[in-house]
Amino acid sequence: MNGMRVLYFAWVRHKIGHSQEDISPPAEVKDIASLMRWLATRSPGHAQAFVQPAHVRAAVNHVFCQPDHPVRPGDEVAFFPPVTGG
């Protein structure tokens, strides 16, 4: 079982066209950076959302993380723009 839940927010969600999906990436997807590269191949909308990975932030299991952060089966991974609350 290699499943992960991925959530999208703000313009990342708009470009991809939905707010979440359950995925089973191949074994070579081991961290946030490789997950973004793999997700970008799933649809034109995904490709557009991840065209500039440096503009996308990520969280794993509700904690902000860097591109080299590992991802594992069972994780909840979220992708979104830099936050603009307050």
Next chain:
Amino acid sequence: MATIRVQEDVFDPQAEQVALTAGRADIGGVAAFTGLCRADDGLAALVLEHYPGMTERALAEIAAEAERRWPLTGCTVIHRVGRILPGEPIVLVMTASAHRQAALESCAFLIDWLKTRAPFWKREEFPDGTGRWVEARAEDDAAAERWRSP
């Protein structure tokens, strides 16, 4: 223990201060920052999106960090989500302490960190039906950076 709420409804800062200080004789000062929705460029509304579950956790961590750094006797953080009209409040951070310095400094810390460390996103809506996502500002990163732990 801080009071933290994420809600669609408008809040009343004065009522929140009353709730924070009622029956207390140990609070010497309360500092508060209320962020309001401006009508820049004829804006019709702001729509605030957040990451349920992570938002509450992030706000609790930010409040806990304030309580570690300053001797607070009260702390309230309220952030609205959904559709917010010009003139309405968006966010409230309120801190109480025995003396003013801790209340004032921790209040500034809370809003600076909240802006860069809590998962909220603003979208501007205009009267003609168009919209645009608000972009993060370098000034906000710089404001948060000055509170980085020594």
